[in-house]
Amino acid sequence: MTTTTAPQAPPARPGSPPAYDGTSPFPSPEGPPVPRTGAQRLQMLLTGTIVAFPLLAVVLAGWVLWGRLLGPADLLIAVAFYILTGLGVTAGFHRGLTHRSFTAARPLRLALGVAGSMSFQGDVIGWVATHRRHHAFTDRPGDPHSPFRYGTSLRGQLRGLAHAHVGWLFHRETSTSAPAERYAPDLLADRGLRTVSRAFPALCVLSLALPFAIGWGVGGTLNGALTALLWAGLVRIALLQHVTWSVNSLCHMVGTRPFRTRRHDRATNLWPLALLSFGESWHNLHHADPTCARHGVDRGQLDPTAAAIRLFERLGWATDVRWPVPARLDHCRK
Structure with a gap:
C-alpha cells in the first residue's frame, strides 16, 4: 500500500471547512444523520442483492464441481458473456460515454449501453455520473470511492x-452523491440512453436468462441450462464485478505510477488485472490523460478495450477517436 505525505495546506478561512492535506480522513457531513426514506432502504436492499447474489454462485459452483469437471460449453458461453458485458462497461460506459474517448454511432452506443447494463453494475446514467464525480474529486473529499477516505494510516x-471496493455502494453519503442532472446531463438528454437506463432491471434478468436459454439449447437438458446459468450467469457476473471494483480499490493503492496525476490522485498501473479488466488497470495513465482511448500505452501493456475501439473505428462505427499523442504522453511522464 502507498502512503503519501503532502505539504501542509495554508490555514483555512474562518468559517470554512479545513483544506484537505492528503493524509487525513475525509471530513464527515455536518449535522445529525438523516433517516433513510423507504425508497433509499429499498435501493440499499437491491444493491445488497446485486452484490451478494452472484457471490452465492461461487459457493454453489464448489458444490457443482465436487466430483465433476466444468464443461466446455459452459466455459465458452461464460467467456463470451464476460467479453460482451465487460466491453459494454469498459468501451461503452467508461471510455465512450463517461470520457468521450470516441464518438460511437448511435446503434453501437445503445448496444454498448445494453451490454454494460447486463454486467449488474448499475444503470448506465448512474454509472457514468458516479465515475465523472470520481474524476472530479479523485482521492480527496468528494470522491465516492477513494480508498483514502479514512486516512493514510495502516488501519x-x-x-x-x-x-473503495464495495463498501461505498452502501454508504449513505457516497451512494447518492452524484446526481445525474449535474454529472451526466448529456446522457439525460439522450432519449435512447434514458430508455436503456430505465430498462436496467429487465436487462439484469436478460443477463441471466440468455445463458440459461443457450445452455438449454446447446445441451438439450435442464442440467445443461442450469450449469450455463451458474457459470455464464452468476459466476461471470461476480468475477466481472470484483475486477471492476478492484480498479477502484487496488489501482489506487498498489502498483506503479510512471505518469503524473493531479495533486492527491494516487491512481496506479496494476498489470495482473490488465487482461481481466480489458486494459482498465493501466489506471495511472488513464488518470493522467482521462480522454485517451488507449490506457495501456507502453510496450507489452495489453489493452483489449483499445483493440475493440480500433475495430469499431475501422468498421466505421466509431469516429473522433482520441488515440495517444506521443508529445502529450512525454509531457505526462514523470
Missing part, C-alpha cells in the same frame, strides 16, 4: 480498501 487504508 485507515485497510478500512478504505474495503470502502
